[in-house]
Amino acid sequence: MAACLEKHDVPNDVAAARLNLVTTLAISAPVACRHCSDAPCAAVCPTNALYRDGGRVAVEPKRCIGCRGCVMACPFGAIDVVTRDVVVKLGNLAIQGHQKPTVVKCDLCFDRPGGPACIEACPTKGLVLVDGNKLTENSKEKRRAAALASACMSTLPINENLAV
Ligand code: SF4
Numbered sequence: 053m054a055a056c057l058e059k060h061d062v063p064n065d066v067a068a069a070r071l072n073l074v075t076t077l078a079i080s081a082p083v084a085c086r087h088c089s090d091a092p093c094a095a096v097c098p099t100n101a102l103y104r105d106g107g108r109v110a111v112e113p114k115r116c117i118g119c120r121g122c123v124m125a126c127p128f129g130a131i132d133v134v135t136r137d138v139v140v141k142l143g144n145l146a147i148q149g150h151q152k153p154t155v156v157k158c159d160l161c162f163d164r165p166g167g168p169a170c171i172e173a174c175p176t177k178g179l180v181l182v183d184g185n186k187l188t189e190n191s192k193e194k195r196r197a198a199a200l201a202s203a204c205m206s207t208l209p210i211n212e213n214l215a216v
């Protein structure tokens with residue numbers, strides 16, 4: 053969270069962490085945007101402030117009108133909307149103190165040369181960045197492991213090729 057906040061602590065951005073740490077008596081785990089392929093936040097956004105860009109759900113804060121539809125649509129609670137002061141320009145006039153709602157969501161550190169700051173900061177590799185191919189691979193591996201575990205409890209032989 054500290055790495056994320058630091059990455060976004062720059063002019064014209066919101067200095068806030070885009071992920072949360074949830075702790076219970078037994079475990080602690082980060083809750084972050086999953087960049088869903090069929091992202092409900094992007095689907096409900098009326099101004100296209102959230103949109104798919106390749107493998108990520110991108111953010112264009114200037115377009116946000118603060119309706120909070122995305123906050124309610126996100127199944128992971130990974131989006132927030134804050135209000136911040138902006139300068140509005142009217143011709144040569146610069147009006148200070150104008151309040152504008154702004155969506156705050158993980159942008160996958162798309163503009164950071166080293167990739168996601170949170171992943172780099174995690175000392176135990178508790179956060180990883182995976183693509184669609186890796187997800188499919190992981191899913192096959194889980195099904196194979198489940199089939200083999202089930203075969204161990206059965207007296208029938210199993211064809212491993214059919215387990216994926
Ligand atoms: S709060 Fe902003 S980003 Fe979220 S759905 Fe509304 S306009 Fe889009």
Ligand code: SF4
Pocket residue numbers: 055056057059069070071084157158159160161168169170171
């Ligand atoms: S990828 Fe970047 S923006 Fe997203 S949670 Fe990690 S540090 Fe924050």
